[in-house]
Amino acid sequence: YMNRVRELEPAALTCFDFRTGAALIKTLREGDWEAYRPTDAMLAINKKLMALHSVTPGEIERIQAKGVVVQFHTINKREQMVELLDMGADAILTDRPDRLLRLLDRHPASR
Numbered sequence: 001y002m003n004r005v006r007e008l009e010p011a012a013l014t015c016f017d018f019r020t021g022a023a024l025i026k027t028l029r030e031g032d033w034e035a036y037r038p039t040d041a042m043l044a045i046n047k048k049l050m051a052l053h054s055v056t057p058g059e060i061e062r063i064q065a066k067g068v069v070v071q072f073h074t075i076n077k078r079e080q081m082v083e084l085l086d087m088g089a090d091a092i093l094t095d096r097p098d099r100l101l102r103l104l105d106r107h108p109a110s111r
Contacts, residue, residue: 013041
């Protein structure tokens with residue numbers, strides 16, 4: 001479906017899927033990262049996938065430097081929210097927006 005959306009509306013802001021996300025990580029680690037142009041606007045990732053693929057905070061920073069928004073989901077624990085805000089998360093999807101809002105009001109790294 002994502003390929004069809006890209007065909008119909010190339011300017012649509014899309015999210016990396018498993019295939020394009022894997023290509024992003026592979027290029028970051030093994031390819032020509034300088035020449036790489038992101039295929040999508042957002043990388044949505046959870047803590048489990050981040051650990052499974054050994055994605056580091058430094059890699060997240062490099063991905064963001066390419067203009068890709070990095071969103072973490074579904075984060076409900078305060079400690080994980082703080083950790084991700086410290087890491088520079090662009091967005092956090094949560095079932096506890098009240099908790100996240102309190103943290104954003106006080107967190108120096110929040111944007």
